Amino acid sequence: MPTAVPNYYVAPWGMEKIVMYFKERYNNMPMYITENGYAQDDKNGVSKKELLNDMERVEYMRSYVTSLAISMRKGADVRGYFVWSLIDNFEWLYGYTLRFGLYHVDYDTLERTPKLSADWYKQFLNNPRC
Structure with a gap:
């Protein structure tokens, strides 16, 4: 499924595939997953x-974290996972036209409002079985 970023697709199976590749290729060196996230068009x-x-972001995160958990159950030494961005921000190639954050930023007032994904992620961190 495509995202708002050209040539970026939702493919959660890729998380397991790349993590397992690095596990095998680099003798299970500790890994940190950074900047994994979903772009909304604004x-x-x-x-x-x-x-x-x-x-869509909630489903994206749920599917990718599930794929990551499968890798970890297979022995991958994953020590951290970070979403792309906690808040909406300026993206170098796209300016303010894409939103990656778990918190919506009103660029006129700078008010920050949690999105559905922020609530889901908080629940997930408190109870990873959700």
Whole structure:
């Protein structure tokens, strides 16, 4: 499934595949997964309500974390996982037209509002079985 970033697709099976490749290729060296996340398009008049109800990001994160957990059960020494961005921010190639954060930022007022994904991630960290 495509995302708002050209040539970026949702492919959670790739998480397990690349982690297992590094496990085998580099003798299970400790790994940290950084900047894994989902981009929302914000250039075509998407409402704040739609941006806050980011179910696609929740499904993305759930599927990728599940794939990562499978790798860890197979012995991969993964020591950390970080989402792409905690808050919406400026992206070098796309400016403010894409949103990666778990918190919506109103760029006029700088007000920060948790998205559905922030609530899901908080629940996941408190109970990884959700």
